[in-house]
Amino acid sequence: MNSKLGWLLALLLIAPITNVMAQAEAPYREFDPMEDYLPHVKGDLRLSGSYKHWKDPKNLDWRMAGNPDENWKLNWKFMDPPFNASVHGGHFALDRGETIFKELNVKGRFAACLGARKGNLKGLRAAYPMYRPELKQVAGLEEMIERCAAKAGRVLQNGSYDNSAVSLYIANQSVGMPIKINVTSAGPLQAAYERGRKLFHTRAGRFNLACSSCHTYQIGLHLRGTVVTSPYGDVAHYPVYRTRYQLQSLHLRFAECNLDTRTQPLLPGSRPYTDIEVFLTGLTNGYPVSVPSERD
Amino acid sequence: MRTGNKFFGLTTFIVGSLLAMAASGSDLPADFAANPAAVNMTQQPKVVVNSGLLEWQPFSRDLTLWPSLSYDDKRPTPKPRLVKLEEPLNGDPARGRELAMARDKGYCIVCHELPGEVWAGTVGALLLKFKQHNYPNELVFQQIFDSRAFNPISVMPPYGTFGILNEQEIRDLVAYLQSLE
Structure with a gap:
């Protein structure tokens, strides 16, 4: 009797596990041959x-x-x-990005949140995407701009004009690097x-x-x-x-x-x-x- | 004609299955740029100057039906299909030419050079004077229906298997190609 009950319990336990295993199996997908790229x-x-x-x-x-x-x-x-050397819409966006950055960075917290050392933006763009320990994941610059702006109470959705303008302003501090x-x-x-x-x-x-x-x-x-x-x-x-x-x-x-x-x-x-x-x-x-x- | 119906049935079945998979909007991966309430669920971004919000607008086609790059998308890619063409071909070359040029259908000129097209692509094989190769209709039909049968890493879209063209449309395209002297 007890052994039958044991079997039943074991079956009940195994059934959902096998189900999960079936779901976890990777679906059929196709891939191009993986080229051996040089990360440079x-x-x-x-x-x-x-x-x-x-x-x-x-x-x-x-x-x-x-x-x-x-x-x-x-x-x-x-x-x-x-x-x-021509002037185009990117230059106007640069001005917009500078304005927003300065509004957000009055106390220097915005730059620090983005990972700038002592508020210095030079080289920051060249080091992104980077691993962010506080998020426990790799993040791009625009994602960090969205998150850090939200901390300051401003909505800068990833991909929006203002988010990209701030990203452009930060990138402009690393031109040539x-x-x-x-x-x-x-x-x-x-x-x-x-x-x-x-x-x-x-x-x-x-x-x-x-x-x-x-x-x-x-x-x-x-x-x-x-x-x-x-x-x-x-x-x-x-x-x-x-x-x-x-x-x-x-x-x-x-x-x-x-x-x-x-x-x-x-x-x-x-x-x-x-x-x-x-x-x-x-x-x-x-x-x-x-x-x-x-x-x- | 009978086989035509059979093939058409197959294509309908494949597309039907894909539709069924994407039918319930709540099953869509969370990172899809899609609106489950819309007829065409796929949305495209619109950047609004001097705004911190990103706008989304409906895209002209519903792309949620096919496998995507999302890690939460567990749908499989339709596997390569081997099909048998039954003669007679019964294709309309004039209609085939229209399909080869149409953006929503074959749009073969993106990759292939065809007579009368100045801005043709060079990715695919030259199709000028196609008749000279004397390829059997069955081979050409299979190449358009699902070229992965010949080459697993072919970049040519599997028009039949993925439901982009139906069987009669592929017959028309074969007739058009075989008419190029």
């Missing part, structure tokens, strides 16, 4: 080879910039300062880099495409009027002024990429987008922060 901008020399044309942002070949068949080789860096995040030492940032790398190769959406389907394996080829560019060195100019989006943060760019490839977009600051940001920032290591910039 010069890794592009192994991928598309275009880096040699844009590694010196001051001295780009203006003839290539004006040629629609060649400008992809400059990775559109001719729209970044100092090569691009090479992006430097450590994704090779074991830790949360390296784990996020690896997750981002996997996501970059994960097929999704109505067309079953991954980021890498084009940006690793079709660089330099035409998709109608546009030419696919390298993923290396691409995060250095965000947030960026664009005519259609005004000021566009990197995560809003991911949402646009998703919509273009008919994949459900995610919210700015979501874990997958943050992981892809870490991956792409790793591929931009060594390239200078270039703001305020513009793109078509």
